[in-house]
Amino acid sequence: SQTIHQWPATLVQPVGSPLSLECTVEGTSNPNLYWYRQAAGRGLQLLFYSVGIGQISSEVPQNLSASRPQDRQFILSSKKLLLSDSGFYLCAWSVGQGGQPQHFGDGTRLSIL
């Protein structure tokens, strides 16, 4: 069966520090991968998605970047965090086309001080 691992579960970082959140998927090949952010009291905002190694699409201009160095690994990064980067970050995967459901990890709670 497929599983998705996301870490760390919680992270407290000072403003201006770098960020690296990692997500890995097991049990499937060539998944579509996604990074979302849920700000307090808000819905899910798609940040990046990837349909293959090295292929990254950015949804919103921001202080963050994403990379996919391996088929089942998706990394969210920042060189300098802002206060507005605080939130709940979720990684997800899907396979196939045609509205296939995305399956989410347990998320990372990021607090910027």
Added chain:
Amino acid sequence: DQQVKQNSPSLSVQEGRISILNCDYTNSMFDYFLWYKKYPAEGPTFLISISSIKDKNEDGRFTVFLNKSAKHLSLHIVPSQPGDSAVYFCAAAGNFGNEKLTFGTGTRLTIIP
């Protein structure tokens, strides 16, 4: 521009009664609609989906209804149970050449024992 809207931020329902969660969309190109359930500090869990060629899909206590002419869908949960208390997100997808889901802002459902 919010293409998927959940206009009720919260809903309280007595245990055993029917819970009805509503969702509206604006993009007529959406072909698939999904419902997710989310507990605090966890990732969303896929519940049920429906294709635009159908107007109803049922899975146990969960039924999703789609009214394409009104661009409206709803999730019915019957009977409602205390474990159903969570935030529910509707999402939509289309054949846009990618596998993006567009999420609504969520409805917090509280089941009253």
